[in-house]
Amino acid sequence: MSTRLLPRLFRALRSVAPAVVLCAGCASIEAFSANPRTACAGDAVTVTWAAVGDVTIGSEPAVSDLGPKASAGSQQFIVERDTRFTLKASRLFSCKRTEADVVVAPPAREYGGVAACSSAERAIALTVPLGDRQVSSALKVSSVTNGNRRPVVLTKGGVRATIPAGGRSAAFDREPVAGTWTLRADLAPGESCDDALRAVANRLTFRVGFGCGE
Amino acid sequence: MAALDQIKTIVVVIMENRSFDHVLGYLSLPRYGGRTDVDGLINLDTDPRFANEYDQQIYRPFPMADGPLLHDLPHGRREIAVQLAVSGETPTMSGFVRAYVDASHSIVEQPPPLGYLTPDSVFMSDFLARNYLVCDHWFAPLPADTHPNRVMAFTGTATVDDTQSRIIPHRNLVFDWLTRRGVRWRAYHCGFSFFPLFGEFDQILGGNFHSMRQLASDIASDDDDEVPQVIFIEPEYGDSPVHFGFAPNDNHPPDPIGPGEHFLRDIYVALSSSPRWAQTMLVVIHDEHGGFFDHVAPLPVKIPVPVGALYQEPFVTTGVRVPALIASPFVRGGTCYRGNLDHTSLLQLLAEKFAGDRRAYSDDVNRRSDQGIESASSVMSRRRRRQGSR
Numbered sequence: 089m090s091t092r093l094l095p096r097l098f099r100a101l102r103s104v105a106p107a108v109v110l111c112a113g114c115a116s117i118e119a120f121s122a123n124p125r126t127a128c129a130g131d132a133v134t135v136t137w138a139a140v141g142d143v144t145i146g147s148e149p150a151v152s153d154l155g156p157k158a159s160a161g162s163q164q165f166i167v168e169r170d171t172r173f174t175l176k177a178s179r180l181f182s183c184k185r186t187e188a189d190v191v192v193a194p195p196a197r198e199y200g201g202v203a204a205c206s207s208a209e210r211a212i213a214l215t216v217p218l219g220d221r222q223v224s225s226a227l228k229v230s231s232v233t234n235g236n237r238r239p240v241v242l243t244k245g246g247v248r249a250t251i252p253a254g255g256r257s258a259a260f261d262r263e264p265v266a267g268t269w270t271l272r273a274d275l276a277p278g279e280s281c282d283d284a285l286r287a288v289a290n291r292l293t294f295r296v297g298f299g300c301g302e
Numbered sequence: 303m304a305a306l307d308q309i310k311t312i313v314v315v316i317m318e319n320r321s322f323d324h325v326l327g328y329l330s331l332p333r334y335g336g337r338t339d340v341d342g343l344i345n346l347d348t349d350p351r352f353a354n355e356y357d358q359q360i361y362r363p364f365p366m367a368d369g370p371l372l373h374d375l376p377h378g379r380r381e382i383a384v385q386l387a388v389s390g391e392t393p394t395m396s397g398f399v400r401a402y403v404d405a406s407h408s409i410v411e412q413p414p415p416l417g418y419l420t421p422d423s424v425f426m427s428d429f430l431a432r433n434y435l436v437c438d439h440w441f442a443p444l445p446a447d448t449h450p451n452r453v454m455a456f457t458g459t460a461t462v463d464d465t466q467s468r469i470i471p472h473r474n475l476v477f478d479w480l481t482r483r484g485v486r487w488r489a490y491h492c493g494f495s496f497f498p499l500f501g502e503f504d505q506i507l508g509g510n511f512h513s514m515r516q517l518a519s520d521i522a523s524d525d526d527d528e529v530p531q532v533i534f535i536e537p538e539y540g541d542s543p544v545h546f547g548f549a550p551n552d553n554h555p556p557d558p559i560g561p562g563e564h565f566l567r568d569i570y571v572a573l574s575s576s577p578r579w580a581q582t583m584l585v586v587i588h589d590e591h592g593g594f595f596d597h598v599a600p601l602p603v604k605i606p607v608p609v610g611a612l613y614q615e616p617f618v619t620t621g622v623r624v625p626a627l628i629a630s631p632f633v634r635g636g637t638c639y640r641g642n643l644d645h646t647s648l649l650q651l652l653a654e655k656f657a658g659d660r661r662a663y664s665d666d667v668n669r670r671s672d673q674g675i676e677s678a679s680s681v682m683s684r685r686r687r688r689q690g691s692r
Contacts, residue, residue: 120407125359172410185372186408198360200353202389202396216358235348289350290394293360 113180115141118160121221122173122188126197126265128226128300132164133171133190141177141184148172167192193227193300198235200271200293205281212284214292216269224300227265231297232257236288241272251294265296305632305682306655310581313533314648315569316455317562318448318540318554319377319592322623323363325427325559326436327418327596334421339638341438341598343418351597354416356399356409363595366417368424371556375415375593376405379463382445382621385415385593386600393599393619402593416595419559426563426570427627430586435633435681441601442590442621443644443670451590451621452496455645458667460605463613469501471610474664476649477502477510480532485656488530490514492538492548514548518572529578532652537565555592570629583630585648585678591622598623601642603673608666620644620675632682639681642674650677 118138127133135145138160145157151165165173170191177184199222203214234240234251241250242257244267249259271292275284323343328334330342346352346363354361376385384404387397398415402408421428443454449465453472461471477497480487489497492514512520514535524530540550540557551561566586573579600619607616626643646667653667654660660677661668671677 117407121409125409175407186406187372187410188408189410191411198353198362199358200360201355201358202387202394204389218358222358236350285389285392289353290389290392291350291353291355291396293350293353 114182115139115177115179115184117175117177117184117186120173120175120186120188122171122190123221124224125188125190125222126194126227126298127167127190127192127224129168129192131167131192131224131226133167133173134162134164134220135173135188136162137175139175139177139184141179144176144178146174146176148174193298196231196233196295196297198293198295199269200291202290203271203273203285203288203292205275205285207281210275212273212275212281212288212292214271216271216294218266218269220266223265225264225266226300228299228301229260229263229265229296230299232260233295233297235293235295236271236273238273238288240292240294241274242294243270243272244268262299265298269294306651306679308581309583309630309632309655311529311531311533311578311583312651312655313535313569313573313582313584315535315537315566315584315586316452316645317537317566317586317588318552319375319590319594320553320559320588320625321591321594321596322438322440322598322625323596324418324591324594325424325588325625326431326438327363328365328420329431329436337638340436341640343597351395352595354396354399354413354595356403356413361399361413361416363416363418364412365420366412366414366423368419368558368560370558371414373402373406373408373414374555376401377447377590377593378465379444379446379450381405381593385595385622386445386619395595395597395599398593398595414555415593423559424563426566427586427625430566430570430627430629431636433635434627434629435635436638437626437628437641437643437681438623438638439598439640440587440624440626440643440647442588442624443603443646444590444617445600445619445621446590446617448589449499451645455589455648456497456500458646458649458664458670459608460617460666461608461611463611463615463617468499470499471612472500473610474666475500475502476652479663480652480656483656485532485652486528486530487532487534488512488520489534489536490517491536492551493544493546494539494542495536496539517569521572521576521578531656535569537562553588553592574629580631583628583632583682586625586627586629587645588624588626589645591624596622601644601674603644603670603675605666605669628678628681630682641676641680643678643680644670644675646670647676647678647680650675651679653677654679 327342384401386393537552538548553562653662
């Protein structure tokens, strides 16, 4: 093959490849979720999907009423243990697959995120809403741990507790995990927002121990 | 600089799409030796720098067995902005899971972007790290995907900010620069080379381009006056439209990293078994992080949009840290270099070696140098060994 032909072949292949990828006969997945992601045994989990192609919903371990579905929809499944739901979308030229895990009564989970600092209030703060997507309404708090490098004031509903760095609180025990949690970490005297945020890598988190039932 | 003067051949291998923490972060974990000189993984369950948030839940890095992934990971410019999760002006490096879920619609307990590999999966990188030099602050030049970062490596100028099927506009291509200075160079490729994307087919497909299969025999048979002074070695790219007898070994997800480790071993064996190894410097880097997590924020390096570039928004930082290993008799074994480096550090190195002035490559490379990007020669000149502070 001459050195003049090779570039042409290369160009042709590079230009054809995307066209194949973008072809009309390819599957795609637009959305997939299984909520709540943390559940209790016997909870109903809502699986929601939207895809282009022939859709099959599966799970490991298997739950009832899996199999071929409409290209978009939502359905509840009962979970008894940790379950991985899968969505497979197939068309003539491709098959796409994705996964969503539901964990049943794990010992604990860490929640939180990137926090903001207010110079006026001299504090770093973060609001963490936990709703249907995150946790089952049946989940109860068994303990709360402050994993941050400084004390935090943790509030949920009418309950408020100051928890030292690395410390644990029983103030929220048997409260529902679902709800809006707020974290506040005061700045030290003379400390700037930049220094305070740097000290916690811009994050505030807390760890919730779980229980199901009474 | 005595060491640089004694080096006769510089060998550059650029793999694909892995982050520093993902490949070499384990070096600082106690169970793998707990190197305090390497800025890698530590206190993964508690250190806030490793906490990634998605939908209020925190996810943390986990040991990952090598193997094919379900999806490629997001690593385009827009997705990287999500991964960096800038708060104020600070990249928090907390959005790797969010970017993955957005792209794949997959939300699992152990999201692949937070997986880290261990020595049994990266046996060759581990060998090089323990016997030669780790650079733990080598960054992809741009927070973007393959083409922009490879273009930076080979030209020093960012003319594109994404990866598409097109001829890439460029200036100061390294091959032209070397040829103008009479420097002998050669490129070894497995299947399709990256370089035809620059469009200079007559040069690219000329006598300086050899099949990877010729590497060992060339090294054994080259006369002293024909030994290349600079060698570029390319893996078999996983997204190549066809594979001419090579399996993908470029480390690009969803393919596993194992074939790339064997590829590195073959290169190292071929080079180190030659008497010329005593005058060789082997540089192994990755073009960009590929969507895998890293806890170190990119460096603030601002560059204006070059004339003729195919984008409008200037880059203001480097990309994410990538694994970088330098093997040579001229580096001290089992050490780590902490200076700030990126792919254009290689162009500074070539300028220093072959033009006698590290600022002799281009103004664009110098602009990065002025903002703290060092020459790769720094690893030899100072042999800086980090203290254990973290």
